[in-house]
Each structure stands twice: as structure tokens, then as C-alpha cells.
Amino acid sequence: MSTSFAKKTPFITRPMIVLFLALGTFPLWGTSVGLYDYLGVEIVIWIIYALGFNLLLGYTGLPSFGHGAFFGVGAYSYGLFQLNVFESVWLAVAAGVVGGAVVAGLVACFISHRRGIYYALMTIAFGQVCWFVSMKWHTVTGGEDGLLNVHRGTLNLLVTDASLKDNADLFYFAFAVLVAVVLILWRLVHSPYGKALQAIRMNQMRAGFVGYNVWLIKWSVFTLSGAIAGLAGGLFAIAQESAYPDVMSLHASGFVVMMTLIGGGFVSFWGPVIGAIVFFVARDFLGSITETWLLWYGLMFMGVIIFKPEGIAGAFQDFVAKRRARVEN
Amino acid sequence: MALFEAIHLHKRFGDQVVLEDISLTFEAGQLSGIMGPNGAGKSTCFNVLTGHYKPNAGKVMFEGKDITGLPPRVIAGMGIARSFQLMNLFDEFTVIENILVALPESVAKSFNIGHDIMGNSSATDRAADVLAKVGLTGRELELAGNLPYGERRALEIGVALASEPRLLFLDEPTQGLGADGTARLEELIGELKKTYSIVIIEHDMKFLFGLADTISVIHWGQVIAQGSPDQLRDNEWVRASKIGDAA
Amino acid sequence: MDIILNLLPHLLNGLALGLLFALIALGFMLIVGVMELINLAHGSLFALGAYVAMTIIDPNLSGYGAFGEWYMGLSLTLRYIIALAFAPVIVAFVGMGLEICMRRTYGKKAEYGLLLTYGAALVLEETIRITWGSAEQVLQIPDAISGAFIAGGMIYSNYRFFAAGFGLVLILVVWLFLEKTPYGSIIKAGAHDSEMVRALGVNLTRLRLLVFGLGAGLSAIAGVVLTPIWGLRPHVGVDVVIPAFLIIVLGGIGSFWGAVIGGILVGLTVGIVGALAPEWSLMSMYILLIIVITFRTRGLLGKKSALEN
Numbered sequence: 001m002s003t004s005f006a007k008k009t010p011f012i013t014r015p016m017i018v019l020f021l022a023l024g025t026f027p028l029w030g031t032s033v034g035l036y037d038y039l040g041v042e043i044v045i046w047i048i049y050a051l052g053f054n055l056l057l058g059y060t061g062l063p064s065f066g067h068g069a070f071f072g073v074g075a076y077s078y079g080l081f082q083l084n085v086f087e088s089v090w091l092a093v094a095a096g097v098v099g100g101a102v103v104a105g106l107v108a109c110f111i112s113h114r115r116g117i118y119y120a121l122m123t124i125a126f127g128q129v130c131w132f133v134s135m136k137w138h139t140v141t142g143g144e145d146g147l148l149n150v151h152r153g154t155l156n157l158l159v160t161d162a163s164l165k166d167n168a169d170l171f172y173f174a175f176a177v178l179v180a181v182v183l184i185l186w187r188l189v190h191s192p193y194g195k196a197l198q199a200i201r202m203n204q205m206r207a208g209f210v211g212y213n214v215w216l217i218k219w220s221v222f223t224l225s226g227a228i229a230g231l232a233g234g235l236f237a238i239a240q241e242s243a244y245p246d247v248m249s250l251h252a253s254g255f256v257v258m259m260t261l262i263g264g265g266f267v268s269f270w271g272p273v274i275g276a277i278v279f280f281v282a283r284d285f286l287g288s289i290t291e292t293w294l295l296w297y298g299l300m301f302m303g304v305i306i307f308k309p310e311g312i313a314g315a316f317q318d319f320v321a322k323r324r325a326r327v328e329n
Numbered sequence: 330m331a332l333f334e335a336i337h338l339h340k341r342f343g344d345q346v347v348l349e350d351i352s353l354t355f356e357a358g359q360l361s362g363i364m365g366p367n368g369a370g371k372s373t374c375f376n377v378l379t380g381h382y383k384p385n386a387g388k389v390m391f392e393g394k395d396i397t398g399l400p401p402r403v404i405a406g407m408g409i410a411r412s413f414q415l416m417n418l419f420d421e422f423t424v425i426e427n428i429l430v431a432l433p434e435s436v437a438k439s440f441n442i443g444h445d446i447m448g449n450s451s452a453t454d455r456a457a458d459v460l461a462k463v464g465l466t467g468r469e470l471e472l473a474g475n476l477p478y479g480e481r482r483a484l485e486i487g488v489a490l491a492s493e494p495r496l497l498f499l500d501e502p503t504q505g506l507g508a509d510g511t512a513r514l515e516e517l518i519g520e521l522k523k524t525y526s527i528v529i530i531e532h533d534m535k536f537l538f539g540l541a542d543t544i545s546v547i548h549w550g551q552v553i554a555q556g557s558p559d560q561l562r563d564n565e566w567v568r569a570s571k572i573g574d575a576a
Numbered sequence: 577m578d579i580i581l582n583l584l585p586h587l588l589n590g591l592a593l594g595l596l597f598a599l600i601a602l603g604f605m606l607i608v609g610v611m612e613l614i615n616l617a618h619g620s621l622f623a624l625g626a627y628v629a630m631t632i633i634d635p636n637l638s639g640y641g642a643f644g645e646w647y648m649g650l651s652l653t654l655r656y657i658i659a660l661a662f663a664p665v666i667v668a669f670v671g672m673g674l675e676i677c678m679r680r681t682y683g684k685k686a687e688y689g690l691l692l693t694y695g696a697a698l699v700l701e702e703t704i705r706i707t708w709g710s711a712e713q714v715l716q717i718p719d720a721i722s723g724a725f726i727a728g729g730m731i732y733s734n735y736r737f738f739a740a741g742f743g744l745v746l747i748l749v750v751w752l753f754l755e756k757t758p759y760g761s762i763i764k765a766g767a768h769d770s771e772m773v774r775a776l777g778v779n780l781t782r783l784r785l786l787v788f789g790l791g792a793g794l795s796a797i798a799g800v801v802l803t804p805i806w807g808l809r810p811h812v813g814v815d816v817v818i819p820a821f822l823i824i825v826l827g828g829i830g831s832f833w834g835a836v837i838g839g840i841l842v843g844l845t846v847g848i849v850g851a852l853a854p855e856w857s858l859m860s861m862y863i864l865l866i867i868v869i870t871f872r873t874r875g876l877l878g879k880k881s882a883l884e885n
Contacts, residue, residue, distance in 0.1 A: 195435065209401045
């Protein structure tokens, strides 16, 4: 062969380094620009959540509008494990992951042969069921108030123990989890599995005729996405020292959809990251000048869908392409 | 033993019988054609043979094994590939990615998340080979959705070839191609027929008569004639419908 | 026998509730049927209709002198009728505005339309919050249809039966409109065959605009009629759009009677479960949906739809 088209996927890329350096040092510079450590924690948690969600929406093209359910199940699993089973941050977070995965895996059994609008609707229906259960099953979930006595606990790091009481310490823990999630998902989307997800998005029937087990891939990606949502939910329970039904509502599920889209999840791995950051900065920034920041955020979302459905990442890619074209001419 | 056999296939949708009773045999190393007027049941027949539809009665055998009603992915895994009449590419992938995802090793590793699909030069080389076979060398990094019509047709066949099939089904490959494109496709398939066993469904008689070793004519859901192009030229029905003149 | 007798009032209640659910689903059905678009703003248009009606019935006209005095001097019944007539018209125009925003998403993935209406729902809800506040409000109703009566030891509210009757009438009117008028046939053709609509010389752009306006207006009517029962708060939209969505899918996308049957089925389920285990009554409809859709892929009377891709 004269030319080889093989192009190795690096384990670490430039955007990753930028993200890790900029976000990882947040507690060092955040307060000096008027932000606060807890904001960093929220952003990191929602980035994890949105990255996992984008496996479904952006990569596989499966619209899930009830994803808050798995985030919530993760939070409850964390709290219930800590309160009833064993006092360990690691194991309780693992319980969150398993909780999210198990519930998502069950739901996926009902929906993985579907797509499009029926898929969206079934995810809404299951999301609402989870939300109702969390509100009404008082003895386990604590009803509308949620689990109240969750505490942050101490992280066992083998050589030493670290308390997560301080928001900055919690931030570093959540950030370490984010780094692991980014590295793993980056490999995943460049593996045959990641390509198969995209192939299913573009042409599900052909993917089947090429030989892929479409049902199993759709089932597994939903479950995986639910597990990551559960992970984020577990971290959220630490951060909030609580688990409550609100995060499972249709509204909260809608937020992760909007973030992922505004950021540009359809065209970029980094879309959900951008989207989550924009969401929280918009909330704090707009929220400080107007009570009704959601109105403006909603208008922004509509604007993105109407004029640039590829989102911020898509606009950035266009900009780079245009500049490259100009340089070449 | 024939490579592929369809035995007394019957298919209906609701009350409407589309395939009355179809029996076909395709031999290894040959190019077999299926033809017939529009609405004769060609497409349904093709979809039943390749596992897209399940027949109401009858059997489909491949290499002596009963494959009736198996899901398409299983049939694909056994070595049968098909192209589509309406194009079914992965439009947002590049040309070479379209081939890469269809390689059997990619399918086999579909749950191996540690494997770097684009970083494996033996796989990309193989994909480039497939593209060379269908005449798309030099277009590897183009987005499939941006290709002109004729090249999309070629890629459509390339994706089917990527699975290294022992039997290749092509559904109306000349559909939508001009005279020029059809001539080029004829050349390409003439080349492929040296290495692959192929079944083509086609309404362009001239095209089929020039390429096929045997042809089956389907009408009213039945096989009404079968034989080599020469034998068919003398067939009553073919003569009556004047399609023989074209060939 | 006793069980049946005990259940009878709940069945009756459930049936009435079902007609209300069907009423909610009407506007949603029209838009999904013709445009193959899931309008998630449906609930917010419903809420907007109710808020506009509330303002028409009881506006703050202190600065308008004689006109204000004259208007407030009109009977409540008259003002209620004015609201029922004009609130839907105003909301229909809002719906048409939304349709104009939608135009750039036609021909793209169906999800974009869905997401845009989701954004619109958020925007409408927040606008309502700014204009009318977050607190629960009351929509006044004329005395003639308020009050309650007792039958067989159970209390029934008059208004519930008025609303159910209204729902029944509106369902029939919409059905007659779709079946018996030329507009109806064009709309129905648009549902399956936009090419045929074009061939008939109908302006598809205008058809979509009108259908969206009509759908939004129907949502608003449902809002005016139903809020005296369900209460009026900015986020009532979510409580409405999800059942509407669910009823349409349950009945089968693109089927008029499917939507009506779906609505009644949901009403009966919620009513009966409500009698036995009130805590879980609202959840029962989701379970119903999951069961039906698991066994009947396209709902009760559904046909194949482009939305599946």
C-alpha cells in the first residue's frame, strides 16, 4: 500500500489537557474571579452526567428524556448504602453506579427495539414512574423531602483518609472521577463499539445487515449511560448531603438534554462539557441580574435549535474550517 | 450441493399474496440474475432471501444450512452480504470508515472498547483494498454523504464486499444510474464476478443479459422461466415481452 | 355485585375524567397527525389559555375609567363566555408564532422539532411566571355551573359534568370538522401525503400555520375549561402535556378515535386506581402506557408513522 489511512487515537489529546488544567485548578482561581468552590463541584458532576448522556443522544441518536431517573437512583443508592449498609465513600459511589445501571438495564429491555419518538416517549414514561416511586415510597426514599441524613464522609485513600467536608476537597475527588470518565469514554468512542453506536445512529438497518447486534448494542449503551448518570448522582448526593425526587423530574431531565445540545453533543465529544459549563455559568451570571434566567436560557436554547442545531461546538468547528480555508487560499 | 437454495417460498402481506411459490438455486462461482416486471415480487423475493422478511412458508438454505427466518445480522455473519436499492450508507462517516465498520473484525470486536478501530493499519489497509476494488481509491477521506450518485452506488457495493461474503446479493444496482454509470458498473461487476458468487436483482435486461450465467424470471409471484441468457432469449414469455430484443 | 355497585360511581367519574383527558389531547393530536410533530409546548399553551382567560374574566381595569366600570358591570357568565371565545384566539396567534420559528427545523431530524417545542414550553412557562406570578390562582366560573349535587351517597361537582359534556361536544365538533368539511379533508390528506396536498393546489406553508394555530387554540380551550378543576399554576403545563402525549401514543399516532379511546382509557384507569389507592392514581397511566406499548407497538389504533425513524 502506498498510503496508510491508519490514524492512532492518542490516549490524551490537547483539548483534554486544556480541560484538565483549566478545570482541575478551579479551587485555586475560582474564588478570585467571583466564583465559588461548590459551583465547581456542580459543574464537574453535570459534565460527567452529560458526557454519559451524550453517548445516547449524540453518538447513538437515541433521545432519552427521562435520564434524571438514573441520576436520582444513583443519588438514592448512595444515600441508602451509606445509611443502611456500610460507611464508605467508594462503596457507596459504586452502589450509585450499580443502582443506575440496574434500573437503566431494566428500562432498556423495554425500549431497545425502538427509536425516534416512541423511544423518547417510553423514556419519559419510565422517568415519570421512577419519579413517582421516589415521591411515594416514603419508607425507603423519605418521600418528597428525600433522604435527609446523608453525610459527606471520609474518603479512604489507602495511605491516608481525606474528609470531603470542605467543598474544595470534594471538588478534587469529583474531578478525579471526571478525569477517569473522560479517559475511558474517549477510548470507548474510538473503539469499534463507538463506531457501531454512530453507525446505528446514521442507519440502524444497515448496521444490522453489516452484522452488528443492534438490540444488544442499544441495550448496553443505555445501561452504560444509566450507570454514568448513577455515578454522577452518587457524587451529587455527597455534594447535597441528601437525595430527593426533584432531580428525577421532567425538568431536571430536560436540563441535561438542553446542555448537551447547546454545547454541540451531536458533532463533538466535548459538546456536553461546553454545554454543562455554559449552563451553570449562565445560571449564576443571568441569575444574578434577573430572577427569570430560565426564560433567557430557554430563548437561547430555541435560538440554537433554530439557527445552529450543531451547538457551540458546531459553530466553533465552522469557524476553524473557515479560517483554514482562508489560510489555504 | 448448491450454494444457496430457496424452496417453495410463499409470502403474503395480509390478504395479498406477493410470492406464490418460488424455488431458486444459485451455484457457487456464478452470477445469477433475477428479473421481472415491476410489481412482480422481485423486491419482496430479495428481502425474503436475505432475511429482511420472514416467509410464510418454504425454506431458505445456505451451504446446506437452513437459514429461514434468522435475523439479518446472523445471516450476515454466515457470509451473505447485500447491497440496497435505496442507498443505505453511513452518511456522516468518511468513505473509508464506511468500509471499516463493515469489516468482520470490527463486527467481531464490537464490544471491545479498548480496541482503537482507526489505529489498526492492517484493517485500514484492507479497507483501502476494498475501496480499490470498487474504484474509489483517492476518495477515502471524503464524507459518504458528499459523494456523487455513481460513487455512492460503488460504495454501497463496497460496504457489502467489506464483510468478505461468500455470496453477494445486489439489489437493483443500476437504479438511477445513467448510461455512462451503468457501463462503468457493468465493468466493475464483471471484475467482481471472477472472485465472488453474486446474485443480482435487476430490471435493466441488457445489463443482466450481458453479465449473468443464469437468469430466473419472476412474474405473478412465480418463477416463470429459468436458464442461461441464450436459453432465455428463445423463451416464449421473454420474446413476447420483447425484452429479449434489447439484449 | 356489591363490588360493581361500589365501583359504579368511580367508573362514572373515570369516564368523565376520560372525556377531559381526551379534550386535552385534541389539539395535540391535530398537530401530531398533520405535521408529525410532537408539540411539547402544548401544555404551556394550555396554561397560557387559562391565564389569558383569567385576565379577561377579572382584569385589573382601575385605570380605564368608564370602560372599566362598564366591563366589570357585565355578568360573570358573560365575561366567562367572552374569555372562552377570545383566549383561544389569542393563544392561536402565539401558536402561529411558534410555527414560524419551527420552519427551519422542517426536513431535519424529528428530534429538533421536539426539542424546539420543549424550549418554547420553558419560555412560555417562565413568561407566565413573570406576568402572573408563581402562586396558585383561581379561574372564576359562573354560578350556573358551580356547586355540587349528591346522588347515591356521593358528592358530584356540577362543573365536572359541565366540563365533561363540553369535552364531548368539542370532540364531536372537531370530528365533524375533519370528516365533513373540505378543510378537514385537506388536513387529513396533509397527515399522510404532503405531495397530494400540494397537487391539490393547497399552500402547505399556510396549511401548517393554520393547523398549528388551530391546535394551539384547542389547547387553550382545554385550559380554560379544565383549570377550574385542576387549579392554575405556571407549571401546570407539564402536568398536561405528558398525559396528552401519552394518550396520543396509547391510542396510536394519527388516529382520531384512538386519541378519544386513549383518553377515556386513561381516565378510567386513573379513576379506578384513584378509588383503590389514591397515592398511585397518576402513576397508573404510565404503567398503562408501558403495558399497552410493550404489546401493541403502535398503540391501539396506530398506523406506521415517519416519527419512528
